[in-house]
Amino acid sequence: MERRFVISPSPHVKDGDSIQKIMYAVVIALIPAGIGGIYFFGLHALWVIAVAIAASLGAEALFSKMMKRPIQLQDGSAIITGLLLAYNVPAEVPLWLPAIGAVAGIGIGKMAFGGLGYNPMNPALIGRAFLMASWAVHMTVFRTAPKGGTLSGIDAITNATPLNVFKGAREILTNSVNYSAEQVTEATQAITQLYNSSGNLFWGRVGGCLGETSAILLLLGAVFLMYKRIIGWKIPFAYIGTVAILTWAFGGTNGLFSGNPIFHILSGGLILGAFFMATDMTTTPVTFKGRLYFGIGCGIFTFVIRLWGGYPEGVSYSILLMNLATPLLDRYTKPKVFGG
Amino acid sequence: MFRKNSFSGGTHPHDEKQWSSAKAIEIMPLPETVIIPIQQHIGAPSDLIVEKGQTVKKGQALSSSSKFVSVPVHASISGTIKAIEQRPHPLGANLLSVVIESDGEDSWISDFKEEPDYFELDVQQMKQRIADAGVAGMGGAAFPSHVKLSPPEDKNIDTLILNGVECEPFLTADHRIMLERPDEIIKGMRLIMKILKIDTGYIGIEANKPDAIALLKEKVNKETGIEVVVLEVKYPQGAEKQLIKASTNRDVPAGKLPMEIGCVVQNVGTAVAIYEAVAMQKPLIERVVTVTGTSIHEPKNLLARIGTPFSELIACCGGMKDNTAKIVNGGPMMGMAQLTDAVPVIKGTSGILVLDEKTANMQEENPCIACARCVDVCPMKLLPNHIASYVEYNKFDKANELGIFDCMECGTCSFICPAKRHLVHYIKLGKALINEQKKAV
Numbered sequence: 001m002e003r004r005f006v007i008s009p010s011p012h013v014k015d016g017d018s019i020q021k022i023m024y025a026v027v028i029a030l031i032p033a034g035i036g037g038i039y040f041f042g043l044h045a046l047w048v049i050a051v052a053i054a055a056s057l058g059a060e061a062l063f064s065k066m067m068k069r070p071i072q073l074q075d076g077s078a079i080i081t082g083l084l085l086a087y088n089v090p091a092e093v094p095l096w097l098p099a100i101g102a103v104a105g106i107g108i109g110k111m112a113f114g115g116l117g118y119n120p121m122n123p124a125l126i127g128r129a130f131l132m133a134s135w136a137v138h139m140t141v142f143r144t145a146p147k148g149g150t151l152s153g154i155d156a157i158t159n160a161t162p163l164n165v166f167k168g169a170r171e172i173l174t175n176s177v178n179y180s181a182e183q184v185t186e187a188t189q190a191i192t193q194l195y196n197s198s199g200n201l202f203w204g205r206v207g208g209c210l211g212e213t214s215a216i217l218l219l220l221g222a223v224f225l226m227y228k229r230i231i232g233w234k235i236p237f238a239y240i241g242t243v244a245i246l247t248w249a250f251g252g253t254n255g256l257f258s259g260n261p262i263f264h265i266l267s268g269g270l271i272l273g274a275f276f277m278a279t280d281m282t283t284t285p286v287t288f289k290g291r292l293y294f295g296i297g298c299g300i301f302t303f304v305i306r307l308w309g310g311y312p313e314g315v316s317y318s319i320l321l322m323n324l325a326t327p328l329l330d331r332y333t334k335p336k337v338f339g340g
Numbered sequence: 341m342f343r344k345n346s347f348s349g350g351t352h353p354h355d356e357k358q359w360s361s362a363k364a365i366e367i368m369p370l371p372e373t374v375i376i377p378i379q380q381h382i383g384a385p386s387d388l389i390v391e392k393g394q395t396v397k398k399g400q401a402l403s404s405s406s407k408f409v410s411v412p413v414h415a416s417i418s419g420t421i422k423a424i425e426q427r428p429h430p431l432g433a434n435l436l437s438v439v440i441e442s443d444g445e446d447s448w449i450s451d452f453k454e455e456p457d458y459f460e461l462d463v464q465q466m467k468q469r470i471a472d473a474g475v476a477g478m479g480g481a482a483f484p485s486h487v488k489l490s491p492p493e494d495k496n497i498d499t500l501i502l503n504g505v506e507c508e509p510f511l512t513a514d515h516r517i518m519l520e521r522p523d524e525i526i527k528g529m530r531l532i533m534k535i536l537k538i539d540t541g542y543i544g545i546e547a548n549k550p551d552a553i554a555l556l557k558e559k560v561n562k563e564t565g566i567e568v569v570v571l572e573v574k575y576p577q578g579a580e581k582q583l584i585k586a587s588t589n590r591d592v593p594a595g596k597l598p599m600e601i602g603c604v605v606q607n608v609g610t611a612v613a614i615y616e617a618v619a620m621q622k623p624l625i626e627r628v629v630t631v632t633g634t635s636i637h638e639p640k641n642l643l644a645r646i647g648t649p650f651s652e653l654i655a656c657c658g659g660m661k662d663n664t665a666k667i668v669n670g671g672p673m674m675g676m677a678q679l680t681d682a683v684p685v686i687k688g689t690s691g692i693l694v695l696d697e698k699t700a701n702m703q704e705e706n707p708c709i710a711c712a713r714c715v716d717v718c719p720m721k722l723l724p725n726h727i728a729s730y731v732e733y734n735k736f737d738k739a740n741e742l743g744i745f746d747c748m749e750c751g752t753c754s755f756i757c758p759a760k761r762h763l764v765h766y767i768k769l770g771k772a773l774i775n776e777q778k779k780a781v
Contacts, residue, residue, distance in 0.1 A: 003680070003681070004679055004680065005664070005665065005666055005667050005677065005678060005679060005680070005681070006665045006666045006677065006700060006702065007677045007678075007679055008666070008677055008700070008702060009677075009754075009762050009764065009765035009768070010668075010672070010673060010674050010675055010676065010677070010749075010751050010754075010764065011672055011673040011674070011751035011754050011755045011764070012666060012668050012672040012673075012675065012677065012693065012695060012699075012700055013353055013354075013509060013672040013673070013699060013755065014703065014754070014755055014757075014760065015351070015353070015755055015756050015757075015758070017756075017758045018706075018758050018759075018760070019706050019709055019758050019759055021758070022709075022711070022758055075706075115707070116706075116707055116709065117706075117707030117708050117709045117710065117759070118707065281709045281710050281711040281712065282709050282710045283710075284710070285712075286710055286712035286715045286723060286725060286726075287712075287715060287723070288715075291712075330723075330726070334723065334742070335715075335721045335722075335723070336721060337594045337720060337721050337722060337743045337746045338581065338585075338591065338594065338719065338720045338721045338746070339581065339591045339592045339593045339594040339595075339596070340593070340594040340721075340743075340746070
């Protein structure tokens with residue numbers, strides 16, 4: 001009989017990249033910030049990371065089995081969820097907390113929608129939101145000062161993170177009639193010191209969630225991902241740019257354009273969020289304009305929450321909100337067909 | 341003046357042309373049998389005018405066409421018609437084919453010499469000769485050439501673009517034609533320009549063929565109105581609309597043909613065939629085929645008779661290796677995988693690709709992670725991921741809204757997809773199903 005050959009649709013050659021390679025590149029990019037977290041906050045941070053990853057993998061395997069789907073742990077996406085969740089909790093949390101967060105994130109945030117590629121929102125952020133709603137104290141009270149620094153990044157105050165200090169001080173300065181002269185002076189000093197503490201923020205000598213504090217270590221990973229073309233410039237730059245402009249224009253205490261954008265860029269979870277969570281492929285738009293608007297939207301929400309919201313930080317809720325707008329953004333930013 | 345000789349979108353597959361680009365075109369030994377499908381072009385089928393048992397000469401017409409968008413086929417060897425039956429066709433399914441057994445003489449029906457005053461022929465006569473010679477686009481699509489050269493009266497054609505881009509990886513047939521038959525290319529080009537009554541012509545060549553660029557630049561130096569355009573190496577630079585954009589900066593309106601903006605595009609190999617058809621009245625019975633790939637022993641550029649089975653061309657290149665998994669008619673991006681190597685070379689066979697298991701695309705599909713790479717590379721600015729998903733879930737009206745029919749099926753999206761999704765396949769399927777629905781209504 002004549003020999004038969006393989007029939008498959010064109011193209012017959014393919015690019016060498018794969019989902020797995022993309023996911024592991026993201027994992028590699030997140031490693032410096034993790035090492036930073038362990039260095040600054042102590043060995044307990046390592047256990048938090050390990051538990052979060054293990055729980056993510058376990059939850060994905062368990063839910064896949066329950067849903068009678070193939071278990072695809074090797075794609076690496078659950079490891080990212082675990083890592084990001086760990087980076088988004090205080091370093092001193094009890095170990096059951098990241099475990100529950102990971103199970104909630106993977107279960108509600110990912111597997112309930114059909115697994116990889118079908119989740120509308122970032123699973124790690126769903127896990128974080130779940131923990132915020134359930135154990136707010138564990139999630140918002142920071143006790144561990146970083147190695148070689150203070151919780152606030154400035155010497156005068158040692159019991160709050162930079163954004164907490166900022167929010168309190170700004171409240172006093174914008175409603176100064178309600179406060180004593182002494183309090184106003186303290187608040188003015190605190191803000192000035194915060195604005196001068198960018199070195200601490202840049203290196204990570206401040207309090208905060210496990211993996212969000214060191215800008216330089218996060219940027220190291222971000223540059224790697226950009227070089228590998230896994231993340232683009234549109235979302236992170238639009239996001240950070242929007243926050244910078246808005247906080248500069250409206251975030252100050254002496255009228256318009258008295259804010260300090262550098263402080264807002266480097267503090268809290270903005271760098272982690274903008275480069276590693278707002279760039280999650282599945283939950284963000286695919287169109288050029290859609291990605292720009294997504295970043296701008298995240299920036300507006302973050303700015304609003306930071307200045308007027310109930311929490312000192314708003315990165316994770318901003319991204320979750322914009323995740324929900326993704327299908328709409330895709331629909332309304334459909335590119336014009338060539339020659340159309 | 342600065343002109344960006346490229347288009348937006350696109351991708352960079354390994355070009356893999358090194359295997360055969362330095363190999364001069366080699367004339368294949370006479371085949372014992374040829375299988376000539378009576379339809380090798382896009383358009384209406386031609387009508388058979390020969391019978392089983394009849395003897396034919398090389399160049400004799402086997403069919404004639406009464407329809408305008410159609411071309412005849414010709415005997416590519418002299419001999420006896422052994423059978424007229426359904427045979428496997430490289431574009432899929434079985435098609436009525438004329439099987440000719442060689443008499444070993446290889447004798448021509450006439451002597452085909454260049455007529456001294458061919459350039460003075462009447463334009464209508466030129467077009468008739470092109471149609472009678474069975475010339476159809478040799479870049480792969482095989483659209484009847486005389487039709488492309490007969491734009492409606494109201495279309496103001498001012499530019500001819502000769503396509504020497506050859507952006508498909510692996511293929512080098514056009515490259516070799518440009519190096520070895522530059523004079524015929526330019527003569528053919530002059531004829532096309534005369535037929536279209538225009539005096540501007542470009543030859544578009546990708547920057548990865550510096551020798552062809554240098555040679556043709558030297559040749560057109562003496563010509564007026566012809567210019568060689570060097571194009572960025574990027575797939576699909578040779579797609580009609582993208583080539584026009586890169587060479588003239590004009591956008592062909594969506595859903596329209598290049599003639600809408602005054603352009604006609606022809607492949608360099610077609611230009612040679614047009615020259616031979618007009619100047620010698622020589623029918624199209626052979627073409628240059630690049631036989632290459634990861635599983636061929638000795639890649640070559642062969643001048644093969646139309647109708648020669650793939651197996652003979654492969655044998656002529658030292659045969660295929662044991663790890664062969666796939667044989668493709670055409671290039672790796674848009675070519676069609678073949679079930680058997682018994683299929684014949686047709687007018688659009690620019691290459692035969694013999695691929696091993698590893699290179700051939702046989703990876704499993706994964707879910708789309710919305711990385712948007714397909715959106716970034718789509719040269720038509722579509723959303724391939726969304727269109728494919730709509731087809732997958734039978735939402736054809738949605739797929740249509742997103743411009744499924746603007747897709748030219750270049751395969752860039754499937755190539756780049758990290759989830760290895762068969763995006764183009766879904767799109768082709770969607771088009772076919774939508775057309776079927778339309779017919780049913």
